[in-house]
Each structure stands twice: as C-alpha cells, then as structure tokens.
Amino acid sequence: MAVRVLNVAEKPSVAKSVAGILSRNRGMSARNGRSRYNRVFEFEYEIGGQRCHMVVTSVTGHLMELDFDDRFRKWHSCDPADLYHAPVRKHVPQDKLDIQKTLEEEARRCQWLVLWLDCDREGENIAFEVVEICTAVNNRLNIWRARFSALIDREIHESVQNLVRPNKLFADAVDARQEIDLRIGASFTRFQTMLLRDVFVLDFAGDDRNLVLSYGPCQVAEELYQAGFISYPRTETDSFSPNTNLHVGTVVLYLLLAQAIVQEQVGHPSWGSYAQRLLDPEERLWKNPGNGGHDDKAHPPIHPTKFSAGESGWTQDHNKLYELVVRHFLACVSQPAVGSETTVEIDIAGESFSASGRTILAKNYLDVYRFESWGGSLIPAYLVGQQFMPTALTLDSGVTRPPPLLSESDLLSCMDKAGIGTDATMHDHIKKLLDRCYATKDSNTRFSPTNLGEALVMGYDDMGYELWKPYLRAMMECDMKAVSIGTKRKSEVLETCLQQMKACFVDARLKKEKLFEAMGNFFERSNRPGNEAQNSVIGTVRRCGPIYKIQLKFRRLEIPPNYDVNHLGCVGGCDETLRELIEICGTGSRNQSSIPGRGQRSAEPSSNSQRRNTRPACARCRQVGHSSDDCPFQGPNAQVVRPARPVDSQNDGRIMFRAMVSRDKEHPAEVAAGHHRMQEGEAEGAEAREFQELRMLLLLQQQESQSMEGVLFVVIPPISPMPAQIEDITEQINGLSHIFGPEMYLSC
Structure with missing residues (x-):
C-alpha cells in the first residue's frame, strides 16, 4: 500500500521545481489549493523502496507572526516596561489563513510530512511552523526533512532518498531572535514615540528618501538558484573542505567534483580558455580551494551548478551575476597572483622621503577574476647608500577628504564585519532603518542619517549608553549561533538579554531629558496643547493630559x-x-x-x-x-x-x-x-x-x-x-x- 506523503516547500516556484524533478514531468497532476498562489501537485514516487503518493505544496515564507497577547497590543494598554515580560504568542495572520487551511486539509489524509524549506535557520523555523499546523490536525505524522542546496535533478533525488529529522535548535535560535526583537523594539518604539511626537514637530515630508531597498541582485540570484544555475545564494559559508558537497552530475569526490564544475565551463566563449588552462597539469595553475573562515553548516559556498552561455530569458543582470559566480569559483581554484615590491627611502637635507614600486610576476587568478586589479608604478633599481641627483623637486599642497557616504555594499560589508545579522536578515535590518526614518537613501544608493536618527543617537549617547553601536546586536547574533549549535539554551539567552535590556530601558526612561535636549538641537517644539507641561510631568502627554496611573x-x-x-x-x-x-x-x-x-x-x-x-x-x-x-x-x-x-x-x-x-x-x-x-x-x-x-x-x-x-x-x-x-x-x-x-x- 502506498504511503501518502505531504511535501511542503518554502515558495510556490520551489514546489513546482521539486515536483517536476521528482515526477520527471510524467504522470503529474496539478490543482488549486485554498490559496490560488500555492498550487498542489500529485504524482507517484518511491522512497527507499516504499511506494509513495507524493502531494507537493508550498507556503510563502514565514507562516506565523509573533506578537503580544491582545491586552498588550494597543500602545496605551500597558507600561512599555511591561513588554519585557508580557505574554507573547505565535499566530497565523489573516493573509496566510488560506495556506493554513490547505496544509490542514492535506495533512489529515497523509502519513508522512517532508519539509523542503530552505536549509538555513530561517527555513528551519518555518519548517516547525508547518509542523505545528499539520500536527494539530494529525499528530501521527512521520516528520522528515529534505536537505538540499541546489534545484537540480541529482541533488533533489539524493535529498529525498536521504531524509533526516528537522533541527529544533535552528528553529529555537530564530524564535529567540524574534522575541528579543519584538520586546526591545516595541518597548523603545512606544517609549520614544509617545514621549516625543507631541513635543516636537517631526515632519519628514520634505525628505528625499527612498524607503525601498534595492533587492534587485537578491531577486536575480534567487531566480538563478530556482532555475538550477547556481547553488543556494543566501549562505554565509565561504569555506571549501573535503566534506563540502558540491552538486554536479554524479560526481561525489571532493577534487573530482571541483574539476567537474570547471570542465563544464570549458565551452564558454569568455572564460572557457581559462577553464581549459586550469585543467592542464602543465600550466600548474590549479590550486585546491581554501577556507574562508565561515561555515553555516547548512550550505556550501555559492558556486555554479549548470553551464550556460546565456539564456534567452535572461536580463543583463542575470548574465552579470552568473558571470560573477563562475569567475569567482574559477578564481577560488587558481593559484594566487605573484609580484615583487620595492620600497626606497631617501634623505634630502635631513628630510626623509619614500617611494614604492610593484612588479607583477604572475597574474594567475587575476586573468579570470577581472573584478580585482593589482599593479603599481615602476621605479629604477637603487643600491643602499647610492647618491643621485633628482630630475625634479616639486612641493604640492592638498587637503584630506572625508570618506564618501556608505553605499549598500559598503553597509552590508560593515554589518558582516561587525557580526550584525545573517545573509537572510541583513536587508531586513536596513529596511527597518529606512521605514522608521532613522536613515535615508539617495538615488545613488548611498545612505545618510536623518535628523531623527542623529538626535536619537546623540540622546542615548548622552545617557551613557552605546545602544547605537553594533556591539549589542553582534552579541545577540553570537548568542543566536550558540543556541543553534546547542551550547546555550533559548531560555537562557532570552532571560539574560531581556534582563539587560530592561535595565537599560528603565534607566533610559529616567534620563529621558537627554532625549529632549538632543531632539531640541534638530527639531522645533510643538504648539500642541499639553506640550508646556511635558517638562515637569512624569509621564506621556496624551489626550487626558499627564498619565494618572495606579496599580x-x-x-x-x-x-x-x-x-x-x-x-x-x-x-x-x-x-x-x-x-x-x-x-x-x-x-x-x-x-x-x-x-x-x-x-x-x-x-x-x-x-x-x-x-x-x-x-x-x-x-x-x-x-x-x-x-x-x-x-x-x-x-x-x-x-x-x-x-x-x-x-x-x-x-x-x-x-x-x-x-x-x-x-x-x-x-x-x-x-x-x-x-x-x-x-x-x-x-x-x-x-x-x-x-x-x-x-x-x-x-x-x-x-x-x-x-x-x-x-x-x-x-x-x-x-x-x-x-x-x-x-x-x-x-x-x-x-x-x-x-x-x-x-x-x-x-x-
């Protein structure tokens, strides 16, 4: 008797690709689910010799939202400090109810549940959201996890034949981050907004801001991944190791596998000749890929998974991004560039001067990786103690220049160095800064702080807190990683972090006059009623005047x-x-x-x-x-x-x-x-x-x-x-x- 298996992917496009690969596009039927965007595919398949009737559907990212209980959700319902211990719950929002109904209907009739969510922490958290909904209507489900990093035939078939159990630690790490973000963000947002909005004129109508972060490259990478041309793009891993599972054809061994990727690229008109040189032992250009220092234990480094000389439906961005991935991989398996540098120090009337010159002896990886350049000026050969007559002596004047504003790539690099966020969450952090008007982005995608952002930084800095610096967030991310690998418990991280932040919040509220002083440097005072009492009233100006609180x-x-x-x-x-x-x-x-x-x-x-x-x-x-x-x-x-x-x-x-x-x-x-x-x-x-x-x-x-x-x-x-x-x-x-x-x- 065939086992009925419910397969759930993270996106409709991934569900369609997985179903097409497993069914080989033969004997597969498709129908609409409760949500018109999340279709349901059915076909027959075998897993480990067991006949299975496969039902494949999808969600659209996170299925649940974390929020406070209803009595704490309204801004004036409680003291913001209470939000650090107020009850929270996960619930399915209104726009995801149809997806929930589809999962419930299908889960009732299935014996197995196979999770095809992205193999990172966020994907694992979504997987447990699916598990919670499905097991609520059928607690006898046998739950499995498919681990994959590329939507290609061999990878998908291999994943479904080697199913594993989902990782609760990954999901706990995301739950902890979500709860910390919710409690800290809600408490400070309510405190700041209710404290300042009636006192100062906060008008951003004239700001030249673009609140939409340019997700173009991310979307293009996602499309290339879903089409099977590159591996999973939102990974932090940059280390190749003998355990790295690169996905090409039937190759499994580490060195042969990297060579197989290069072999596929030999036919390309732009970099094919370099790929051929890499495979030629006489060129001595090949070098086993090294370790970059990061490994998320979920995916290999980004690499090409299928050859293409350019597809008919690709835009210029698709071609550029695919070229970057291929050239970068070819550079990773190439010898480093070799050069020599000469530095000369001379003395003229007691003043010391120096000059440097560089000569490239072997370009090696620079021949294919055109995104980097290495060179320098040539200088004559000198001997120690040699005297010579300069051909010209000039005195130039100049001034130092401030650095330019941060671009998107600069900001992402800074966040990565400071340990803020992951590849899956960095853009969300930046978007929140823009949504809350703490920063703006110009037409050249360069960021600058708003007056509000500067005032808040100045106010908290005057309080003696460095809440605006990246250390706190980096420490949180480190704790999340510790939860994901099991060295810390979720409850331990939550208790420690929230206890520290509540102490900061209570102290910041006592020193709120620092915020008033900082805001006064950037904004005019409001003429709204009740503003005059704000200097002496402990509380928040509202329609009833000062807060008359009693327990x-x-x-x-x-x-x-x-x-x-x-x-x-x-x-x-x-x-x-x-x-x-x-x-x-x-x-x-x-x-x-x-x-x-x-x-x-x-x-x-x-x-x-x-x-x-x-x-x-x-x-x-x-x-x-x-x-x-x-x-x-x-x-x-x-x-x-x-x-x-x-x-x-x-x-x-x-x-x-x-x-x-x-x-x-x-x-x-x-x-x-x-x-x-x-x-x-x-x-x-x-x-x-x-x-x-x-x-x-x-x-x-x-x-x-x-x-x-x-x-x-x-x-x-x-x-x-x-x-x-x-x-x-x-x-x-x-x-x-x-x-x-x-x-x-x-x-x-």
Whole structure:
C-alpha cells in the first residue's frame, strides 16, 4: 500500500521545481489549493523502496507572526516596561489563513510530512511552523526533512532518498531572535514615540528618501538558484573542505567534483580558455580551494551548478551575476597572483622621503577574476647608500577628504564585519532603518542619517549608553549561533538579554531629558496643547493630559473572565480597560457625608490598635454589618453605596489616592508611612496656592519592613477650585471599589 506523503516547500516556484524533478514531468497532476498562489501537485514516487503518493505544496515564507497577547497590543494598554515580560504568542495572520487551511486539509489524509524549506535557520523555523499546523490536525505524522542546496535533478533525488529529522535548535535560535526583537523594539518604539511626537514637530515630508531597498541582485540570484544555475545564494559559508558537497552530475569526490564544475565551463566563449588552462597539469595553475573562515553548516559556498552561455530569458543582470559566480569559483581554484615590491627611502637635507614600486610576476587568478586589479608604478633599481641627483623637486599642497557616504555594499560589508545579522536578515535590518526614518537613501544608493536618527543617537549617547553601536546586536547574533549549535539554551539567552535590556530601558526612561535636549538641537517644539507641561510631568502627554496611573487589583469573581485581576491603569479617562469595566460592572455612589473637606482632618482613628478593634469588613464590598455570605451585592450590575475612605491624617491638605499591598493583614495602616512630603518652604500657604498645571506624582516605595509587599501613592496637588475631572476620577475609583481585592485600599 502506498504511503501518502505531504511535501511542503518554502515558495510556490520551489514546489513546482521539486515536483517536476521528482515526477520527471510524467504522470503529474496539478490543482488549486485554498490559496490560488500555492498550487498542489500529485504524482507517484518511491522512497527507499516504499511506494509513495507524493502531494507537493508550498507556503510563502514565514507562516506565523509573533506578537503580544491582545491586552498588550494597543500602545496605551500597558507600561512599555511591561513588554519585557508580557505574554507573547505565535499566530497565523489573516493573509496566510488560506495556506493554513490547505496544509490542514492535506495533512489529515497523509502519513508522512517532508519539509523542503530552505536549509538555513530561517527555513528551519518555518519548517516547525508547518509542523505545528499539520500536527494539530494529525499528530501521527512521520516528520522528515529534505536537505538540499541546489534545484537540480541529482541533488533533489539524493535529498529525498536521504531524509533526516528537522533541527529544533535552528528553529529555537530564530524564535529567540524574534522575541528579543519584538520586546526591545516595541518597548523603545512606544517609549520614544509617545514621549516625543507631541513635543516636537517631526515632519519628514520634505525628505528625499527612498524607503525601498534595492533587492534587485537578491531577486536575480534567487531566480538563478530556482532555475538550477547556481547553488543556494543566501549562505554565509565561504569555506571549501573535503566534506563540502558540491552538486554536479554524479560526481561525489571532493577534487573530482571541483574539476567537474570547471570542465563544464570549458565551452564558454569568455572564460572557457581559462577553464581549459586550469585543467592542464602543465600550466600548474590549479590550486585546491581554501577556507574562508565561515561555515553555516547548512550550505556550501555559492558556486555554479549548470553551464550556460546565456539564456534567452535572461536580463543583463542575470548574465552579470552568473558571470560573477563562475569567475569567482574559477578564481577560488587558481593559484594566487605573484609580484615583487620595492620600497626606497631617501634623505634630502635631513628630510626623509619614500617611494614604492610593484612588479607583477604572475597574474594567475587575476586573468579570470577581472573584478580585482593589482599593479603599481615602476621605479629604477637603487643600491643602499647610492647618491643621485633628482630630475625634479616639486612641493604640492592638498587637503584630506572625508570618506564618501556608505553605499549598500559598503553597509552590508560593515554589518558582516561587525557580526550584525545573517545573509537572510541583513536587508531586513536596513529596511527597518529606512521605514522608521532613522536613515535615508539617495538615488545613488548611498545612505545618510536623518535628523531623527542623529538626535536619537546623540540622546542615548548622552545617557551613557552605546545602544547605537553594533556591539549589542553582534552579541545577540553570537548568542543566536550558540543556541543553534546547542551550547546555550533559548531560555537562557532570552532571560539574560531581556534582563539587560530592561535595565537599560528603565534607566533610559529616567534620563529621558537627554532625549529632549538632543531632539531640541534638530527639531522645533510643538504648539500642541499639553506640550508646556511635558517638562515637569512624569509621564506621556496624551489626550487626558499627564498619565494618572495606579496599580489596581480586582476581585476575580466580580469581573469578566477575560480581564486580568492585576491592572496598571490610567484613571485620567483614557484607559479603555478601566472604562470597559465601569460600563460592565457599574459604579457605586459616594457617601458624601463621609468625605472630609480638603484640608480637614479625618475623624477616623489612625492608631493601629483602634483599627484592629473595629468590626471586620465584608470581604466582598468592604462594608461592616454583614458577612460576605449575606452581602447585598450579588452581581456585576448592582449598585452598592459605600463610604469612601478618609484622607490620611498626615496628608497636609493634599488629595491622595493610596493603594497598599501588605503581607501583614493586621497592620495595613503601617504601610502608609511613606507618602509624599512637601518640599521645604512649600507647606506655608500651599492650600491657597493655585497650580498652573494639573499633575499626579507617582510614587512606588519599598519599605524596610519585611511584612510589606509595596506601597503605591498617587498624590494630586491641591487645586482651587477642584476641577470636575478630578471629581469624576474619584467618583469612578470609589465606584469601582467593589471589584478591588481585599488587600487593595483606595482613599480620597
């Protein structure tokens, strides 16, 4: 009985090529899948003597995206620092759902799954995305991996007959990189954007920028690879070794195989004669290819896999790139160029001068590799101590010139030297710089920083951080490589990196005035409302003014199950979660008779002994006189009247929202000792003073007492008259008190 095998390639074109090669274009049927771009091919084949019914389809790159849980995805839903530990999940985006359905439908009817994704870390990660989707509907699948580096007949047939298991370590390395990029990028982007966009005029309309990186050469190389003319192009390997598996005909042995590649090129009109010289032992031009120092363990160095003197459908770029690959390979198996250099130092009236001359004795590889030149000026022969009369003495003046702007190739070379990114991710890094307006690219494909880019670099540099330098990214890439080879665990890398970056983020936020100073050197201040308060308000200017944040803890039974019991929210009116809970759970009325006036002392006893002698409050609604079993509040829409807690006796006329979390339930009042104190000279006449701005001071203090978890104080300076907005805030907070946990106390 034939085994039904689901084969999944990374692109539709690769799926078509693999199916055509394996079926030899005989007896193959094709049909549409759920996605019109990803067709399904079927044919009969044998793997290791086992009859198989092959089903070949494809994805289009990554099938899943990594993102935060829904409650953290909106920019104002949480503190950006929370993004370093917020839950993340992988999901299939809307535009890939049809591909997912195709995989699920085919996987249900198959016994084997063969993964034909690109044989690098990114490809391995996509492979495990496919595995996750397919095994969700059929966990009995026998999962295999086809390893190949060229879309030619021998390579594809050999790969399917030598299937291996997928490498989870490669996939883990990509997962770690994606999570680190997401958390760091989202936290700093939200912080910078919300901090600066309302304060400065950031207008890039006049910038001469080209946000599209020229992917032309990459696309041409991909097309040559898919047509079988060159090996896999996005490899970092530049080392040939006896274990290198070059793919030509039936040749397997290392030296014969390299010679077979050269033999194929003998008939070419441009470099065929040089290929013939390489194969002639009398020329002594042949040299076994050496090691370049990089090996990604997935692919051999880029090399030609099929001869061509030029195809009818090729553009000039196709011809140029194929020529580069062939000439480079021929140069790799050639002797190095040989030359002699003479340096002469002379003395004229006590001044030393030097001159050099170079003579090429044997060009060797330079005869075929026309992309490099080597030469120099000829100078006469001199003897040590010889005296001579110069024919002319001239004095020239000149100035040093700054280096030119970086081109795409220059930037990629710099990134490679610094260890930033891989061949598969470097262009994505550059594109992000352009998309975020940190840099621009002119018509000559040369890059320059924007004012925004310079300001951010200057600001972070003034903070004492070198976040803009390549060392951090290079260290991350090194960690990713360690994960891929198993010397480090993914969890270990994530914990270490995110812990370091969160510390940097928190410190950078404390030093944010450095960003303001740097931005002020490049941009004008905005005239939008709220901008003037930005210099003194700790928070972000938004439509409700300064951020009025308070840490809340809700009763699990009193809120809908899809809401978290712990919530750091803004009580200024912009917090969607808090507004939704007010609508869903209702608000209780305030007992006005129990609220002391501003500046008045509370009649409530303040000593701990007196507090301990009071009747215990209901754990459900916080009122006395009944137990939680007899509580009149029985549903989320009920209206319960409760007295608001009075102002603390040491409040000095200020209105305070006080949230306390204590391990010692018998001494909740003791945690109130760390509330905000007025500055010296501020107390006199403070109640009568009118403040020009409304602000809330957010204080989170950790006490010495081991009985305390922490205290959160939110203090509003006295304002006369009290704005209606503050009345609304106190009304809403007290109205929600029935859903707070028993260890949460709110006073106003």
